Amino acid sequence: xxxxxxxxxxxxxxxxxxxxxxxxxxSGHTALYWYRQSLGQGLEFLxxxxxxxxxxxxxxxxxxxxxxxxxxxxxTLTIQRTQQEDSAVYLCASSLSGTxxxxxxxxxxxxxxxx
Amino acid sequence: xxxxxxxxxxxxxxxxxPLTVKCTYSVSGNPYLFWYVQYPNRGLQFLLKYITGDNLxxxxxxxxxxxxxxxxxxxxxxxxxxxxxxxxxxxAVRANAGNNRKLIWGLGTSLAVNP
Numbered sequence: 001x002x003x004x005x006x007x008x009x010x011x012x013x014x015x016x017x018x019x020x021x022x023x024x025x026x027s028g029h030t031a032l033y034w035y036r037q038s039l040g041q042g043l044e045f046l047x048x049x050x051x052x053x054x055x056x057x058x059x060x061x062x063x064x065x066x067x068x069x070x071x072x073x074x075x076t077l078t079i080q081r082t083q084q085e086d087s088a089v090y091l092c093a094s095s096l097s098g099t100x101x102x103x104x105x106x107x108x109x110x111x112x113x114x115x
Numbered sequence: 116x117x118x119x120x121x122x123x124x125x126x127x128x129x130x131x132x133p134l135t136v137k138c139t140y141s142v143s144g145n146p147y148l149f150w151y152v153q154y155p156n157r158g159l160q161f162l163l164k165y166i167t168g169d170n171l172x173x174x175x176x177x178x179x180x181x182x183x184x185x186x187x188x189x190x191x192x193x194x195x196x197x198x199x200x201x202x203x204x205x206x207a208v209r210a211n212a213g214n215n216r217k218l219i220w221g222l223g224t225s226l227a228v229n230p
Binding site for chain 1: 147149151157158159160161164166205217218220221222223
C-alpha cells in the first residue's frame with residue numbers, strides 16, 4: 001500500500017519568507033508526527049497529532065512554527081519568516097495509533113534550504 | 116529525564132563479520148525500545164522493537180537486538196554484516212508510564228561495512 005508522502009521534496013526559500021510543508025499519512029493511521037533532522041544530527045521532535053485530541057506542540061522551537069491536521073489526515077507544517085537556522089530535513093511520520101507500542105512509518109522528508 | 120545514548124558515532128566492520136551497534140537508555144519505569152535505519156537518500160525505516168516478553172527480539176534484514184534491563188541497554192546485532200547494511204542507525208525509547216510519553220531518539224550511529 002501507499003506509504004507516507006511529503007511534498008515538496010526540496011524547497012529553497014529566501015530568508016524571511018513563509019513556507020508550507022505537506023504530509024499525507026498512511027490511510028487509517030491516527031497518529032502523525034513532525035520531526036526535524038539537521039545535518040549530522042538526530043531527530044528533533046516538533047509536534048504530534050493523535051486523533052481528535054489537542055496536539056502536543058511541545059517541540060516547536062518558536063512561535064514561527066505551526067502545524068495543523070485537517071480531517072484527521074493531511075497535515076501542513078508552516079514556518080513563518082524563515083531563518084537560515086531553519087534549514088534542515090523535515091520528516092513526517094504516522095502510526096496506527098498514538099499508543100506507545102506502535103512503530104512509526106516515515107515519509108521521505110522535505111529538504112528545506114533558507115538562503 | 117528520559118534519554119538515549121548511542122555512544123559510537125561510527126562503527127566500521129568487515130563484510131561477513133558480526134556487527135553490534137550500541138544503545139543505552141534512561142527512562143522511568145519499563146521502556147519501549149525501537150531501532151530504525153536510514154539508508155542513504157532514503158527515509159527512516161522501522162527495524163525492530165522491544166515491548167515486553169523475550170529479551171531477544173528479531174527484526175528485518177536479519178537484525179536482532181537484546182534488551183538488558185540491568186545494563187539498561189538495547190544493542191543492535193547481526194551475525195554476518197553485508198555491505199548493503201551500511202546506513203545510519205537510530206535507537207529510540209519511550210516510557211510506558213508517567214506523563215512524558217514522547218519517543219526519545221538517539222543521535223544515530225553510522226555503520227560502514229567494508230567489502
